[in-house]
Amino acid sequence: MPIDFVYNRNRKQPGSGTGLDMLSPEETAKARNYHRGFREYAPTPLVALPKLAGYLGIGALFVKDESHRFGLNAFKVLGASYAIGRYLAARLGRDISDLSHDELRSEKVKKELGDITFTTATDGNHGRAVAWAAQQIGQKAVIYMPKGSDPVRLENIRAHGAEATITDLNYDDAVRLSEKMAEEHGWVIIQDTAWPGYEDIPTWIMQGYATLAVEALEQMQQQGAEAPTHVFLQAGVGSFAGGVLGFLAATLQEKMPLVTIVEPEKANCIYKSAKIGDGRPHTVSGDLDTLMAGLACGEPNTLSWELLRDYAAAYVSCPDYLAATGMRVLATPLKGDPVVISGESGAVTTGLLHLLMESEADKAVSLRKQLGLDSTSVVLLVSTEGNTSPRAFRDAVWYGEYNDQEKNRNKK
Numbered sequence: 001m002p003i004d005f006v007y008n009r010n011r012k013q014p015g016s017g018t019g020l021d022m023l024s025p026e027e028t029a030k031a032r033n034y035h036r037g038f039r040e041y042a043p044t045p046l047v048a049l050p051k052l053a054g055y056l057g058i059g060a061l062f063v064k065d066e067s068h069r070f071g072l073n074a075f076k077v078l079g080a081s082y083a084i085g086r087y088l089a090a091r092l093g094r095d096i097s098d099l100s101h102d103e104l105r106s107e108k109v110k111k112e113l114g115d116i117t118f119t120t121a122t123d124g125n126h127g128r129a130v131a132w133a134a135q136q137i138g139q140k141a142v143i144y145m146p147k148g149s150d151p152v153r154l155e156n157i158r159a160h161g162a163e164a165t166i167t168d169l170n171y172d173d174a175v176r177l178s179e180k181m182a183e184e185h186g187w188v189i190i191q192d193t194a195w196p197g198y199e200d201i202p203t204w205i206m207q208g209y210a211t212l213a214v215e216a217l218e219q220m221q222q223q224g225a226e227a228p229t230h231v232f233l234q235a236g237v238g239s240f241a242g243g244v245l246g247f248l249a250a251t252l253q254e255k256m257p258l259v260t261i262v263e264p265e266k267a268n269c270i271y272k273s274a275k276i277g278d279g280r281p282h283t284v285s286g287d288l289d290t291l292m293a294g295l296a297c298g299e300p301n302t303l304s305w306e307l308l309r310d311y312a313a314a315y316v317s318c319p320d321y322l323a324a325t326g327m328r329v330l331a332t333p334l335k336g337d338p339v340v341i342s343g344e345s346g347a348v349t350t351g352l353l354h355l356l357m358e359s360e361a362d363k364a365v366s367l368r369k370q371l372g373l374d375s376t377s378v379v380l381l382v383s384t385e386g387n388t389s390p391r392a393f394r395d396a397v398w399y400g401e402y403n404d405q406e407k408n409r410n411k412k
């Protein structure tokens with residue numbers, strides 16, 4: 001079976017559900033303004049792929065290319081930097097709107113704050129972001145990675161002066177280890193997921209992620225495009241998807257696009273929660289063994305889950321080969337379209353869109369029809385990372401690994 005999906009028949013209209021205040025236009029503008037104050041800040045490219053859109057039979061296709069974010073090859077720093085900024089603002093008794101990143105970097109503020117150690121668990125991208133953000137302000141970071149993490153990702157974290165180790169735990173247990181170490185040593189945990197009682201920092205992280213969606217809507221307008229009719233968002237714990245979907249719902253209200261949540265089949269906790277359908281988040285345990293390292297999470301962010309439950313149109317569980325298809329499609333564009341270098345977790349939505357428009361398999365046709373994907377659709381995808389694992393990128397794109405016979409069946 002190429003995919004499994006749940007279509008959300010109980011989708012709410014924005015305004016009548018829960019949790020949208022945290023992603024209101026005012027809150028997300030605050031995060032965006034904070035990001036603008038970074039010397040490294042520039043909106044990442046919004047890449048139009050008109051030839052691919054034509055080939056797939058949709059009206060327009062845009063890919064927000066987060067490999068350019070702050071030179072860190074992934075979107076994650078948007079969350080970590082804003083959460084650390086908000087945390088420090090609170091400690092200093094200041095409003096984030098009046099506190100620039102340059103001031104946070106100053107000796108004066110460092111003296112006032114004293115030494116702080118930030119900690120987190122990560123598949124790579126978030127840890128690199130926390131390490132970078134801590135280094136910027138002269139503070140320490142201790143990072144825990146799940147078993148099987150790519151050593152290149154480990155070295156990229158250490159390059160920012162952090163103490164980082166690959167543990168023998170899965171992602172969710174690495175989160176618990178980081179939490180325990182924070183408690184024992186008085187460290188500050190900057191985790192990109194929420195659980196009951198741990199909500200401020202993940203809220204700020206989700207608000208930080210919304211910056212990329214704020215930029216994307218502006219860029220679509222600048223490029224003379226309509227607002228998107230369909231958005232596909234990949235999910236690990238769902239903070240990224242919740243931040244972007246919540247912003248779109250709060251800002252576009254009844255014009256909000258149909259948002260589809262996309263996960264690896266081995267770590268599909270949001271899909272599983274939607275499928276069980278009792279309104280609560282459910283977990284997936286075990287090794288969470290997927291090519292999509294950034295999405296290998298089995299426990300939903302409890303805040304984000306409520307947004308995804310209420311406002312997403314569909315939840316899709318995907319095999320790994322769709323991520324590899326997406327990497328190849330973006331890396332070898334049709335003539336006239338630009339190249340996008342996208343890693344496993346970045347490219348799965350492209351792989352899924354390709355399947356939905358190309359395949360005549362029952363589930364692909366059914367979801368395509370339910371979402372109303374056709375020649376009038378304006379689709380927005382986010383390539384959330386570049387080739388953060390160069391080995392996995394080469395294996396997929398150069399050597400054609402993670403191929404599956406199934407994907408070659410039922411092509412139009």
Ligand SMILES: Cc1ncc(COP(=O)(O)O)c(C=O)c1O
Binds near residue numbers: 294385
């Ligand atoms: C490249 C990439 N894309 C998407 C995600 C998913 O984000 P979340 O765990 O908030 O769902 C991650 C998370 O680490 C990631 O690294």
